Structure formats: structure tokens, C-alpha cells
Amino acid sequence: MIPIAKKIRVLIAKPGLDGHDRGAKVVARALRDAGMEVIYTGLRQTPEDIVEAAIQEDVDAIGLSCLSGAHMTLFPEVVKLLKKRKSGDILVAGGGIIPEEDVPKLKKAGIKVVFGPGTPLRDIVAFFETAGKGA
């Protein structure tokens, strides 16, 4: 038996109350189709839930999806908690209904990239592929 190649592990999470999971599920499937291992947290996750899962699953990156406008509170909180738990090396991407105005603020708070509505799946997949390239 030949050792299996290392896989990129990604956590797809829905923080807050927003229940619109169409995009999150489509992205999860696309990442799987690109050969990654995707852990989907399901709905109604707190930032604590998400960070705990990310650490236990030792993921390379987290994708956060929010369509209800609560991203400015929830996304930076995830980054903050990751840093606190010595896991600031996990990349965090965001997606959903996020006004252009908020993107620089989110980036400043540590969100690596924000995928707005209409982003092609291949761009999203490409980003997560870079997340796995270890040193």
C-alpha cells in the first residue's frame, strides 16, 4: 500500500442565525470535487464552536458564510479566537452578502479574502488550494 497524498482540510461554517445554506453547501461540494476534505459545521454556529472545530479537525482553512448582515461582528471574532488559541495560521475566508465597503475592514481584521456574490467556484477552489501548501 502506497501512502496516500496529504489532503487539504477545510471547515465550512455558518456563524450566527442565518439559515441560507445554499452557497455553503455548493462550496462544500465543489471543494470535495477538487479532492479536499470538507467539514461542514451546519447552521447556527457561534465563533467559539467554529474555532473549536477548526482546532480539533486541524484544518488548513475556514470558509465563513453569512447572508444576514452580521458578518462584521462574527467574522473578526473567529479570527480573534483563533489567534488566542495559537491557531492564527489557519486561513479564514468569508462569503455571503457583504457590501464592498466592509471588505477592507474585514481584511484588516484578518479575513484573508472575501468572496462576494457571483464569485466563480473555481476562484474559491483555487484559494483553498493555496491554503494547503505547507512550508
Added chain:
Amino acid sequence: MREAVPARKGAARDSVSGLVDDLLAGDKRAAAKLISLIEDDEAEATDALARIFPHTGRAHVVGFTGPPGVGKSSLINRLVRRYRSRDRKVGVVAVDPTSPYTGGAVLGDRIRMADTGVDPGVFIRSMATRGHAGGLALATFDAVRVLDALGMDIVFVETVGAGQSEVEIATRAHTTVVVEMPMTGDAVQTMKAGILEIGDVYVVNKSDLGSEDVLVANLKFQLTARDGWTPPVIRTAATEGRGIDELADALDRHTAYLDQTGLRAKREVARARLEILENAQRLLSRRVANRSRLGRAFDALAEDVAARRLDPHAAARKLLWPTRPREK
């Protein structure tokens, strides 16, 4: 041997010994990293496992097998809550299949345990089978050992429930739970061959499809004692939380039974034999696959067999004992 663990871009490198020290101190991040190390079969994996192994053997390992959709995740979630309420530390390793076409996987069992994930006394790890046949990942039971060393009192292993996973899990777990659900109507189900022989506890989980009564009766009728233990049949309704106490009691009883009869020690030896053989096989496979002298010798043997100069059994003997004189 290189000590440092490969890290993500920009991250500081952790050393294996450092990670193991942290693991033994109860650090979840270290546990997660070590599991990844083993899963990815990094060069440091064997070293890590060697350091961890002396600290294992305390946790009770319970394997769950059964068809997809039967409710294993929900059951495990309920059990986690119950054991937590008695202040026991619980680990879960949940395995899902890797797609043979894409090599990827969506690992969805964690979602069922959303409310327990943040509990400090719980550690949940999702694994993909990564091409390993059957319902387990190659690294599953090594991951269990990491959680054992982390301090978990009980570790639940959830399999995919396909292929030979039942047998695999039965040989590696202390207690094997087989979860079934009734199919449409009352017709007596044909159970998969062997499934009646490998379970220590049988669970019939509520479904909307058919009546549990027939299935329960059928199981009770067919299950016989093995090593002096007659597997109980427990009815549960996982999504409603019913039958969980009974199931936990059955698990506890089996645990006690293994200790009282000395079966635990016996099975540990049997397990070790199996694992040593598996490791040996893996090592051999690896060694013949590379460009070493043995690898080249292996290639030559294969040519000989294909050309009918040598029969395959003789070739195998030559591989294992290269200096043995050829038998006429």
C-alpha cells in the same frame, strides 16, 4: 531523524516531542496536529506513535457500525452527553468515505454533535477513508490512541458502515455496537453475513419505515452467546433521546465483563498480533515499492513469475528469505 513537523505557510514548526508533551498535558491543538501527522503519514508519524504508545491503554474504545442513515451520529451524540454528565471525558472519531473519483470527502458527522463540540471534556475528529477499503481510515485506531493519551476515558469510533468495516472495527474496538433499523414493512430482513457474529451490543434505532418489533425479535432469536456474553438488543430513538441510558448501561456492563473475565487482556494480545502483522505487511509493501535493493529484487521476481520461470509462492518465499536456497 528530522524532528520538526511540516507546518503551514508561515506557521512555526512544532517538534514531535513538544507536541507529545503538550498532548499528555491535555492540549487539544497538539492532539489534532498529531492526528494529522499520522493521517498524512509524515516521516515523523512512527516516531510520534512510539512516544504516544506507552501512554495508551486506559480508554475504553467503542466502535459503531451499521448502514448509512441509521442514526449512528445521533446516537453517539446522545451518548457523549450522557457520559459527560457523569464527568467522563469522551473522544469521537467519525469516519466518512472518500470519493473514489475526486479523492475528496465531505465529513458530515460532526454536525450531529454541534452542541457538544465546545465542551472541554470532548474531542471530535472527522476522518476520511482516503482510499482504504472498508469503512475505516488507515489511521483511525492510531487517532484513537492519540485521544487515549490525551486523557479521554471513552472513545467512540463511528464507521461508514460499508464493506468490511464491521469486521475491522470488531477486531480493534473493545466493544462493538451494531446499529440497525427496520426496513419497509414487517418482512424479516436478511442480515449481512457475519454481522450477527461481530457485535457485542445490538441497537435497533427508531425509523419511520417499519416496525422495530419484528427486527428486535429476530435479532434476539438469532444472537447467541460468544465467549460467555450474549449481546443485548437495545431499542433506541436517537433523535428523541430514548434508550440512551439503556445503551450506556449495556456498554458499561460489557466493559465490566471484559475486565472480570480477563477477556480484555486476551483480546489485547489478539489485537496486537493483528496489528503487528498489518504493520509488517505495510512496511513490506512500502519497501518493495521503492528503488531500494529489495524493490529491485521484487521487480525481478515479478518478471520471473510473469515469464513462468518461478511460481508466485516460491517468489514470496524468496522475497522474505532471500538467502534461502532454492527448493527443487
Added chain:
Amino acid sequence: MRAEDDRKALEKEWKRWEDTTLRPALESFPERRKEFVTTSSRPVRRLYTPLDLTGKTDDERLGQPGEFPYTRGIHPTMYRGRLWTMRMFAGYGSAEDTNRRFKYLIAHGETGLSVAFDMPTLYGYDTDEPEAKGEFGTCGVAVSSLEDMRLLFRGIDVGEVSTSMTINSPASVIWAMYLVAAEERGISMSKLRGTIQNDILKEYQAQKEWIFPPEPSMRLVVDTFEFGSKQAPQWNTISISGYHIREAGSTAGQELAFTLANGMEYVRWGIDRGLKVDDFAPRLSFFFNAHNDLFEELAKYRAARRIWAREMRDTFGAKNPRSWLLRFHAQTAGVSLTAQQPEINIVRTTIQALAAVLGGTQSLHTNAYDEAYQVPNEAAARIALRTQQILAHESGVANTVDPLGGSYFLESLTDELEEEAYGYFDRIQELGGVIPAIRKGFFQQEIANSAYRYQREIEDKERVIVGVNDFVVDEQPELEPLRVSEASLKAQVERLRRIRRTRDAKKHDRSLDQLRKGCEGEANTMPLILDAVRAKATLGEIIDVMRETFGVWEEPLLY
């Protein structure tokens, strides 16, 4: 149905056309694609003729407007008698903020109100609960108390205007607040007109705003049917929805089938409660999506009316023709709007609104062009409203009943959609019914599969989305997102504190106690909820009692 001779003659003529006219044309001008499909990936033929309409008589297929099976419309005069209600979905921030937006829209000509609530309210949390952190007013108005409800409708005569409230799990509570607020102003329940969405089944399938498991949730819904039929007979106690199912990614056929299957499930539960079908069926209403593919949408609405009429009359034995009518509200497809070149969303919304109007909707919301990235600002909301007004007064489509009736294409598509729906009804039946199918994740899986296929079609450029995967420009639109103010949040939290501090604690506790007992037993919960609301219990407090008694739903996991 054409006679055999006519049929043969038509076939001959068709063959002739293919040979003499079509074939040479195809040789010099091959078609743009190998296959043409609708938004739902349904194949569409080159041409439809009378040959495509078989299997039904004109009476079975069409009937007359205002008569069974209502394919052509539920009223004999449709928009010649009365235009559809122009009902713009609105809500953000605090009750005061939204009250202002309501007044703006009324001033600009909307003829019905529609309330959007924020996430915490939709899930039964008060603004000051931890789950609400960061979510106050971002996608709708926060209503945690009776006082919020009063403020929401201050200066608006709810006795005169009808109000639709998009609220599901906590619908009974929000409705109770509306009823009590009106009662305080001397308006009796029997005079009130409006709708609560209250469609819990589609929450499990698509919108995911569930709280409790299916059975207790259905009980709450039937409680509202029972209560409403006696106390608020002009109120639609449910809006059985396909909109969200479609937005989550389903096809038009799935939207149609799942919505009607859910509808029939509600009827079943009402009958099981002991209600006479004619006592509550006339107040069941529906809510469909108005998506891109004009003809497929039209076919969907007409098939819906026909199927519902038949099932209500023949399967459920309803005698009152009002029970057979499928009355619906439509909303243009939010999911079809793009953040890129947002002004072109106005065009999309117009076509979609046209579909709804040609399809005979009773009420319509048109999306604002900025919906893809924010809660609509005033200017954008106004354009959306004007779209409806232009359709009504300038386009001429409202001047005749069912203008496209008889179109070979349309009637053929309608038949196809109807057949597809019945196929789904059979499958749902095989799975044991709607709720068992929900537990097995059937709907969720179908929807997720359609969503994924649709996205792949876009990725592969099989399907063009203008501005997104073709006709792309590199511009950043000038946007001004609506922000919820800190001041609004503070005021809301302060209001809640004051309410809890100043109310009659004994009365409050007693009412919640009674509610708990009622939930544990079999009493109709509405009177108990009304008492709790009158005792100034907040939304979160009432829902907490229900959470304790009914438990919380855990969804099956699927992709």
C-alpha cells in the same frame, strides 16, 4: 381534443413544414445550441403546435376564469376588477426605522404592507439575548415585544390596510402581538386583514428558520387555523411557500410539487384536528417565486391552480368553491440578482414581475436592484414599486384575463409541470409522507442537488448570467449600504429592560405558566399566547416556554 382525422392532417402538415422549410433553414443556419433549456434545465422544443396538446379536453385543461379548475385565473375578471396588491417586503433596524419605510412606500403607492423581521426575531430571540449578538436589525425589523409592534404600525390604520408578516416558527406569537396591538386601538380581530407566513414545513426543507420539531410545530399552525377561522376570519393564517424552496436551489417543478405537497399536508392536519375543511381552507394562501424563465413560471402558476383545485375538491372533498381557490403572493427571484452591474437587476425584476402578473398573482413584491448586497435603500425600493405600477398602467397586460391562455407552448408546459408534480407526490408518498420525507432529508437533498447542478452549469458557461460569467465589466458600483445604528440597538435594549422592569410580574409569570400547561396539554395555544402578550411577556420569553416543552429540532445532514 382533435379528432383522429384532424390529427393526421396536422401531422402531415407538420412533416411538410419540416421537409420544405425547416430542413433547408437548418442547413444554412444551424441553431445556436444543441439543446435549449429553461432556468430549471427543462428541455424546450423548437416549436409547439396543437399536436402537443393531447390527453385532456379544453374543459379539463382550461375551464373558464373564476371556475374550476381555475387554470385561467381565480376570478372571472381578474385585474379588470381589481389590480394585484402591490406589497413591498420591508424591514430593518428598529420598529421606528421600519415604520418610516412603511410610510414611504404607502406614500408612493403600495397597496399592502409586508414585514421583514431580523434573524433574532425569526428564531424567537429577544434583541438582548446572546444569540442575537451582531444580528439586530440587519436583514429585517426587530420585534421583541408588544411595544415594538405598536411602534411598527404607529400612524398606520391596520383596520384599513392588509399586512403580511414573514414569520414562521414564532408566527403565533408575532400574530398575537399584532392582534393585541390592534385590539388596543379598538380594532377588532374580525376586521383585520393580512397574512402570517406560518409555513413551518418549508423551513425544514429550505429556509431553515425552524425552532421546534415538526409535530409540535404543526400543532401550533393548526391552532392558528382553528383560532383564525372563528376569531379572525379575514386573516390568512398561512402562506404556503415555494419561494424559499426555489431560492434554496430547487427547479420550478420541485417548487411546485413541494409547495403543494406541503399544502396538502396542512389540510390533512387540519382535518385530523377535527376541523371541517371548508372552515379553514378558504384562508390558506400561497407564495411563489417569480423567476427568470417567463413561460415556465406562467406554466407553474397555472398548474398550481389546477392541481390545488382538483385535490381540494376531489381528494379532500371540499364543497365550498372558495376552498378550491389557490390564491397566491409572488416575489421576484432574489437569488437571480447580481451584485455586478446592479442596475440590470431592474430588467430582471421587470421580466419576473411580468411573469407573475401574466400568471395571475393576487399580490406581488418586486425586488430592489440592490438586494444582492444589502437591504434596499429608498430609491431602489421606489423603482421596484414603480415597476409594478408601469406593468399595471402602461403595459396593457392587465387589460384582459389570462392573455396567454391557449398558447400551445404554455399549455404544453403547464401539462408537463402538472405531471412532474404528481410524480413527486408519488415519491413523497412512498417515503411515508411529507414529514418522514423531511426526516430522511429527501427535499433537502433534491434541492441541494439542483443547486449544485445549476452552479456547475454557470461554471461551465452552459448557462450565462449576464455580468457574472459573460458581459463582465470591471467596475465597482457606487453603493451606500443601509446601516443599523448603534442608537437604535441601544434604544431597543433599553426598551426591553424597561418592559421587564415595569410590568406586573405576577400576571406575567402566571400567563407563562398557563402557556406552559397549555403547550404540554392539548389546548389551543392562541388564547394563551394572547394572554401572555397582554401580560407583556416578550417574544423570547414565550418562545423559551415552547422550547422547553416542545424541544428543539436537529436537522438531518445532507449536501
